Amino acid sequence: MSITNEPSIMQFLAERVHEDQTFKNKLHQVIELSKADSQASQAASNAISILIQAGVHFNGADLQGVRVPKADLTGGQFDSAQFQGADLTGANLTMSWIWQADFSNAQMAEVQFGELPSLQESSPVKCCAYSSNEQKFAVGLWNGKIRLYDTITWKVRVLHGHRSAVSSISFSCTGNQLISGGDDSTVQIWDPQEGKVRVRRKVLLCKATCVAFSPKDQHVALATEQYSVGIWNVKSDKDFVLRGHTAPVTSVAWSPSGHQIASGSRDGTIRLWNSETWILSLVLNSIASPASGVCCIAYSPDGRRIVAGDDNGELKLWNSMANELEHSMKGHYSTVNGVTFSKDGQWIASCSYDKSVRLWDAKAHVGVSIMNGHLNPVYDVAFSPDDLQIVSCSSDRTVRRWDVSTKGASLASHIDPGEVSIVAYSLDGQYILSGYQRLRKWDALTGASTSLRLDLPITCMAFSPSGCQIATDSGDVTSNIWSRNIWKDNDIRLWHSQTGVAEDVLCGHTDRVTSLAYSPCGRWIASSSCDKTLRLWDLHNALQVLTLKGHIGEVNAVVFSPDGLQIASGGADGTIRLWQPDTGDCTVVLKGHSRGVTAVAYSSDNLQIVSSCKAGSIRLWQVESRTSSVLHGDDEGMIWSASFSPCCKWIAATFMFARQEEDDDYEALRLWKVDESGNWLSKTVPQGLFNFVSSVAWNPFFPNQFVTGFWDRSVSVWSLAEEQDDADVSLLW
CATH class of the missing domain: 2.160.20 (Pectate Lyase C-like)
Structure with a gap:
């Protein structure tokens, strides 16, 4: 059985x-x-x-x-x-x-x-759509082209018309027309059979972020960056504007009956308009935080519900007849770019910057499948008209097709539901910790893992030198009950590394904790926070002994020097500060980064510090002379972390969305090695192996081994060797 x-x-x-x-x-x-x-x-x-x-x-x-x-x-x-x-x-x-x-x-x-065979495109893919009769499938590319496929033969016709990226496409309900909106501020209606433009209109002073035909094909709705929704009567060639949003409008959708139109905006609201009077009928307050916005919306087939994806990676299900939030569904770790209902209303598909496609049960409000395979952010997702397939498109230049019949096959999310955002080795190199929504402990040799059952999201953690204790922040949880204790999201929690039992709580910060570091002797913990301070804690009595002030803005990183005689910190003010742990005095301020510092790390010989910043630069500092050199200049990507190998011969850095131009490859991990003359040389890593690395850590015992945590919840250990200009990387597990 x-x-x-x-x-x-x-x-x-x-x-x-x-x-x-x-x-x-x-x-x-x-x-x-x-x-x-x-x-x-x-x-x-x-x-x-x-x-x-x-x-x-x-x-x-x-x-x-x-x-x-x-x-x-x-x-x-x-x-x-x-x-x-x-x-x-x-x-x-x-x-x-x-x-x-x-x-x-x-x-x-x-x-x-x-997964079914994917479609390879010549340019990053921004959007995709099926015709209602399933005979045509269209994709919009960053190079301004539209590729129109016959879904029986999969022969393709290329449509030329836009001068820059095609941001949105939509078929009419009859399938006889295709509309496209581009970054060139034009909207174009095409004849899919002939492959020719019927109508081209430059109706905007900015790009159309989303276009949609009404159910009767009489009107076209346009979402714009000018805080408005454009309505174009295709038959009379007249247009007018719906105003009310206070930020760019990202998405529009018609109700199945055509009596209502919904618009979602970066202002965090969904506005519902009567399509006969064009009067605003209802405003759905989509999010609690003003820092996030609505990125995409879709109606259910019966028109009673609206699903919205936001900047926080959440999906929210609304009653379209009242300002009533039915449910929030969490799973994506980054911005949700696309959402859609299946034709029978049973399923919701979503895609995200986290490069995943997810399938949700629309009635049970739970995720049933995660589809990984894209190497870069996924921008759009659609069901085939028969609901048997999901298609997704990405800036990795592919359109992937997924077999929906495999939905629900994996229950792995019950064991380890969160993406891996951080990894760390124990000092003896025997164990690895990984965490985000749950903390797992891994055998560094075999890859066997155990959940420590700390079911609270964390963003920073540290192993004690003895390996017996783990320190973590309290993540995004405002309050939680664990063993009869109540913690705030700015507390530091100490756990037994073998059992996961809570040992102590360090209270004092007034805002989120961003980084933690044990002293080499194991008696002290240094912490940094968004409250602009660093704090030093005595683990003998779990009390705060010093508050270090000096950074202008949040402090993002903290680390002890290998000899324990110095603390280094990096802040949003772009500076690195060196502190005396016995007095709390700031002895040195290092300046050089153009934006906020994201990571600082000492070399094991105590002679150098490597630091990274949000502008994409990496600097190498000489501790004694306090001078620096640029290892990597400002780039379009943000660097999450940078660290030395224990032998001081390698530096590893993780990048977020580095160089996303049309003709460049995405890199998430980069390596440098020092030569005999003391020059640091960039080493090429195999393409495709290290996309969307969220964290990297070096094995303290085997200096040429490192562990990577990926956004798709996987953890891998690698062995490193040098081979001329490349880094010879082999997977251990």
Whole structure:
């Protein structure tokens, strides 16, 4: 009997794997038994599904000849695994990592990979749309071209008309017309059959961010950056403007009946307009925070609900008849760029800057599948008219097609629901911590992991030198109850690293904690905060001993020198300050960055400091002379982190959206190595391996090993060697 379709049983058994080593070993034995005994195939399928659910890695594993038909291997780590001669009939490999895995002579009939063949484009893809009869599929490109596909033969016709990026496209309800809005401030209506422009109008002083036909094809609605919605009567060729928003309008959508039009804006509201009188009928206050805005909206097929995606990565489901928020759905870590309902109203698909596509149950308000594969931000998403496929387009120049029949296959989010935003090694190099919405502890050698069950979002953490304690911030939680304690989001929490039991709370900061560092002796913790201060804490009594003031603005980073005699901090004011930990005096102010400092790190010999900033620059400072050199100049990307390897020969830095121009490749991790003359040389890393790295940390014990945390929730350990101009990187697990 298969148990893969029993979520509660699978979750229970996956949790038991973490608690009972004997049970875990028996599951492995059952898988091994299936190689020789075909009668064990069902048990082996259940066993490997449970282990994958529990987060057990099979990178490099000898799985030759295993019999695991219909196993749920969703999200599994199988890089370099040996599957020769295995029976994988009907297995689900959706979202699995199978880089360099060997499937020679394996039985793979009906294996589900969750993705259909993708479309390769010549330019980043901004938008996509199906015609209602499913005969045509169109994509808008950054180079101003529209590519129109015949969905039966997938032959393509290129439409030329826009002089810059096509930001939005939409078919008329009959499918006989296609409208496009571009960054060249024009709106164009095309004949999809002839591939020619019927009407071209320059109706705006700024670009149209979204265009949509009314259900009767009589009107076109245009979202503009001028805080307004344009309405164009296609038949009479007259137009007028709906005003009321106080920020750029990002999206427009017609209700299925055509009696209402909705507009979403960066001002955080959704405005509903009567399409007969063009009078504002209702305002939905989409967000609580004025710092975020509505990025995309869509009506449900019955017109009763509106889903909106915002800058915070949340989806909000509204009652379109009243200012009533039905539910908020969290999953994306970054801006939601596109949302859409399936035609039957059962599902919602969303896409985001976090390069993922997610599928949600519109009635249960829960995520059921995460579709990874894009290397860059995903800008638009659409269901096929028969609801059997999802298409998504990205600045990685691809349009990917996903099989919706694999939805719900993975329950991995019940075990580890959050993306990995930070990683850290223990001082002895034996363990790795990763965290964002949940903290996990990994065996650095084998990749085996255990959840510490700290189910609160965190943005910074540190291992004590002894490895027995973990310090974390309180994330985005305003208040939470844990072991009868109540913490604020500006507290620091101390945990036992083996059990995850709360040990103490350090209270004092008046705003969010941004960085934490233990002193080399383990007695002190330094913390930085958005309250413009650093604070020093004595762990003998869990009391604050010093408040360090000097930065103008929030303090983003703090670190002890290897000898413990100095503290370095980086702030939003662009300065790095050096402090005496015994007196709290600021002894040196280092200036050179043009924008806020995001990271500071000492070399292990105490002679240098590397720092990074939001403008994309990296500077190398000599501690004694207080001089600096530029390792990397200002770029269009923001640098999250920069750090030395323990041998002081390498520097690693993680970039956010570096160089997103049309003809450039996205890089998320860069490496430098010092030569014999003391010059730091940039080393090329393999393309595609390190896209969307959120964090990197060096192994203190093996100086050429490092761990990366990715936004898709994966953690990987790598070995590094130099080979002329390139960095020879090999995956360990």
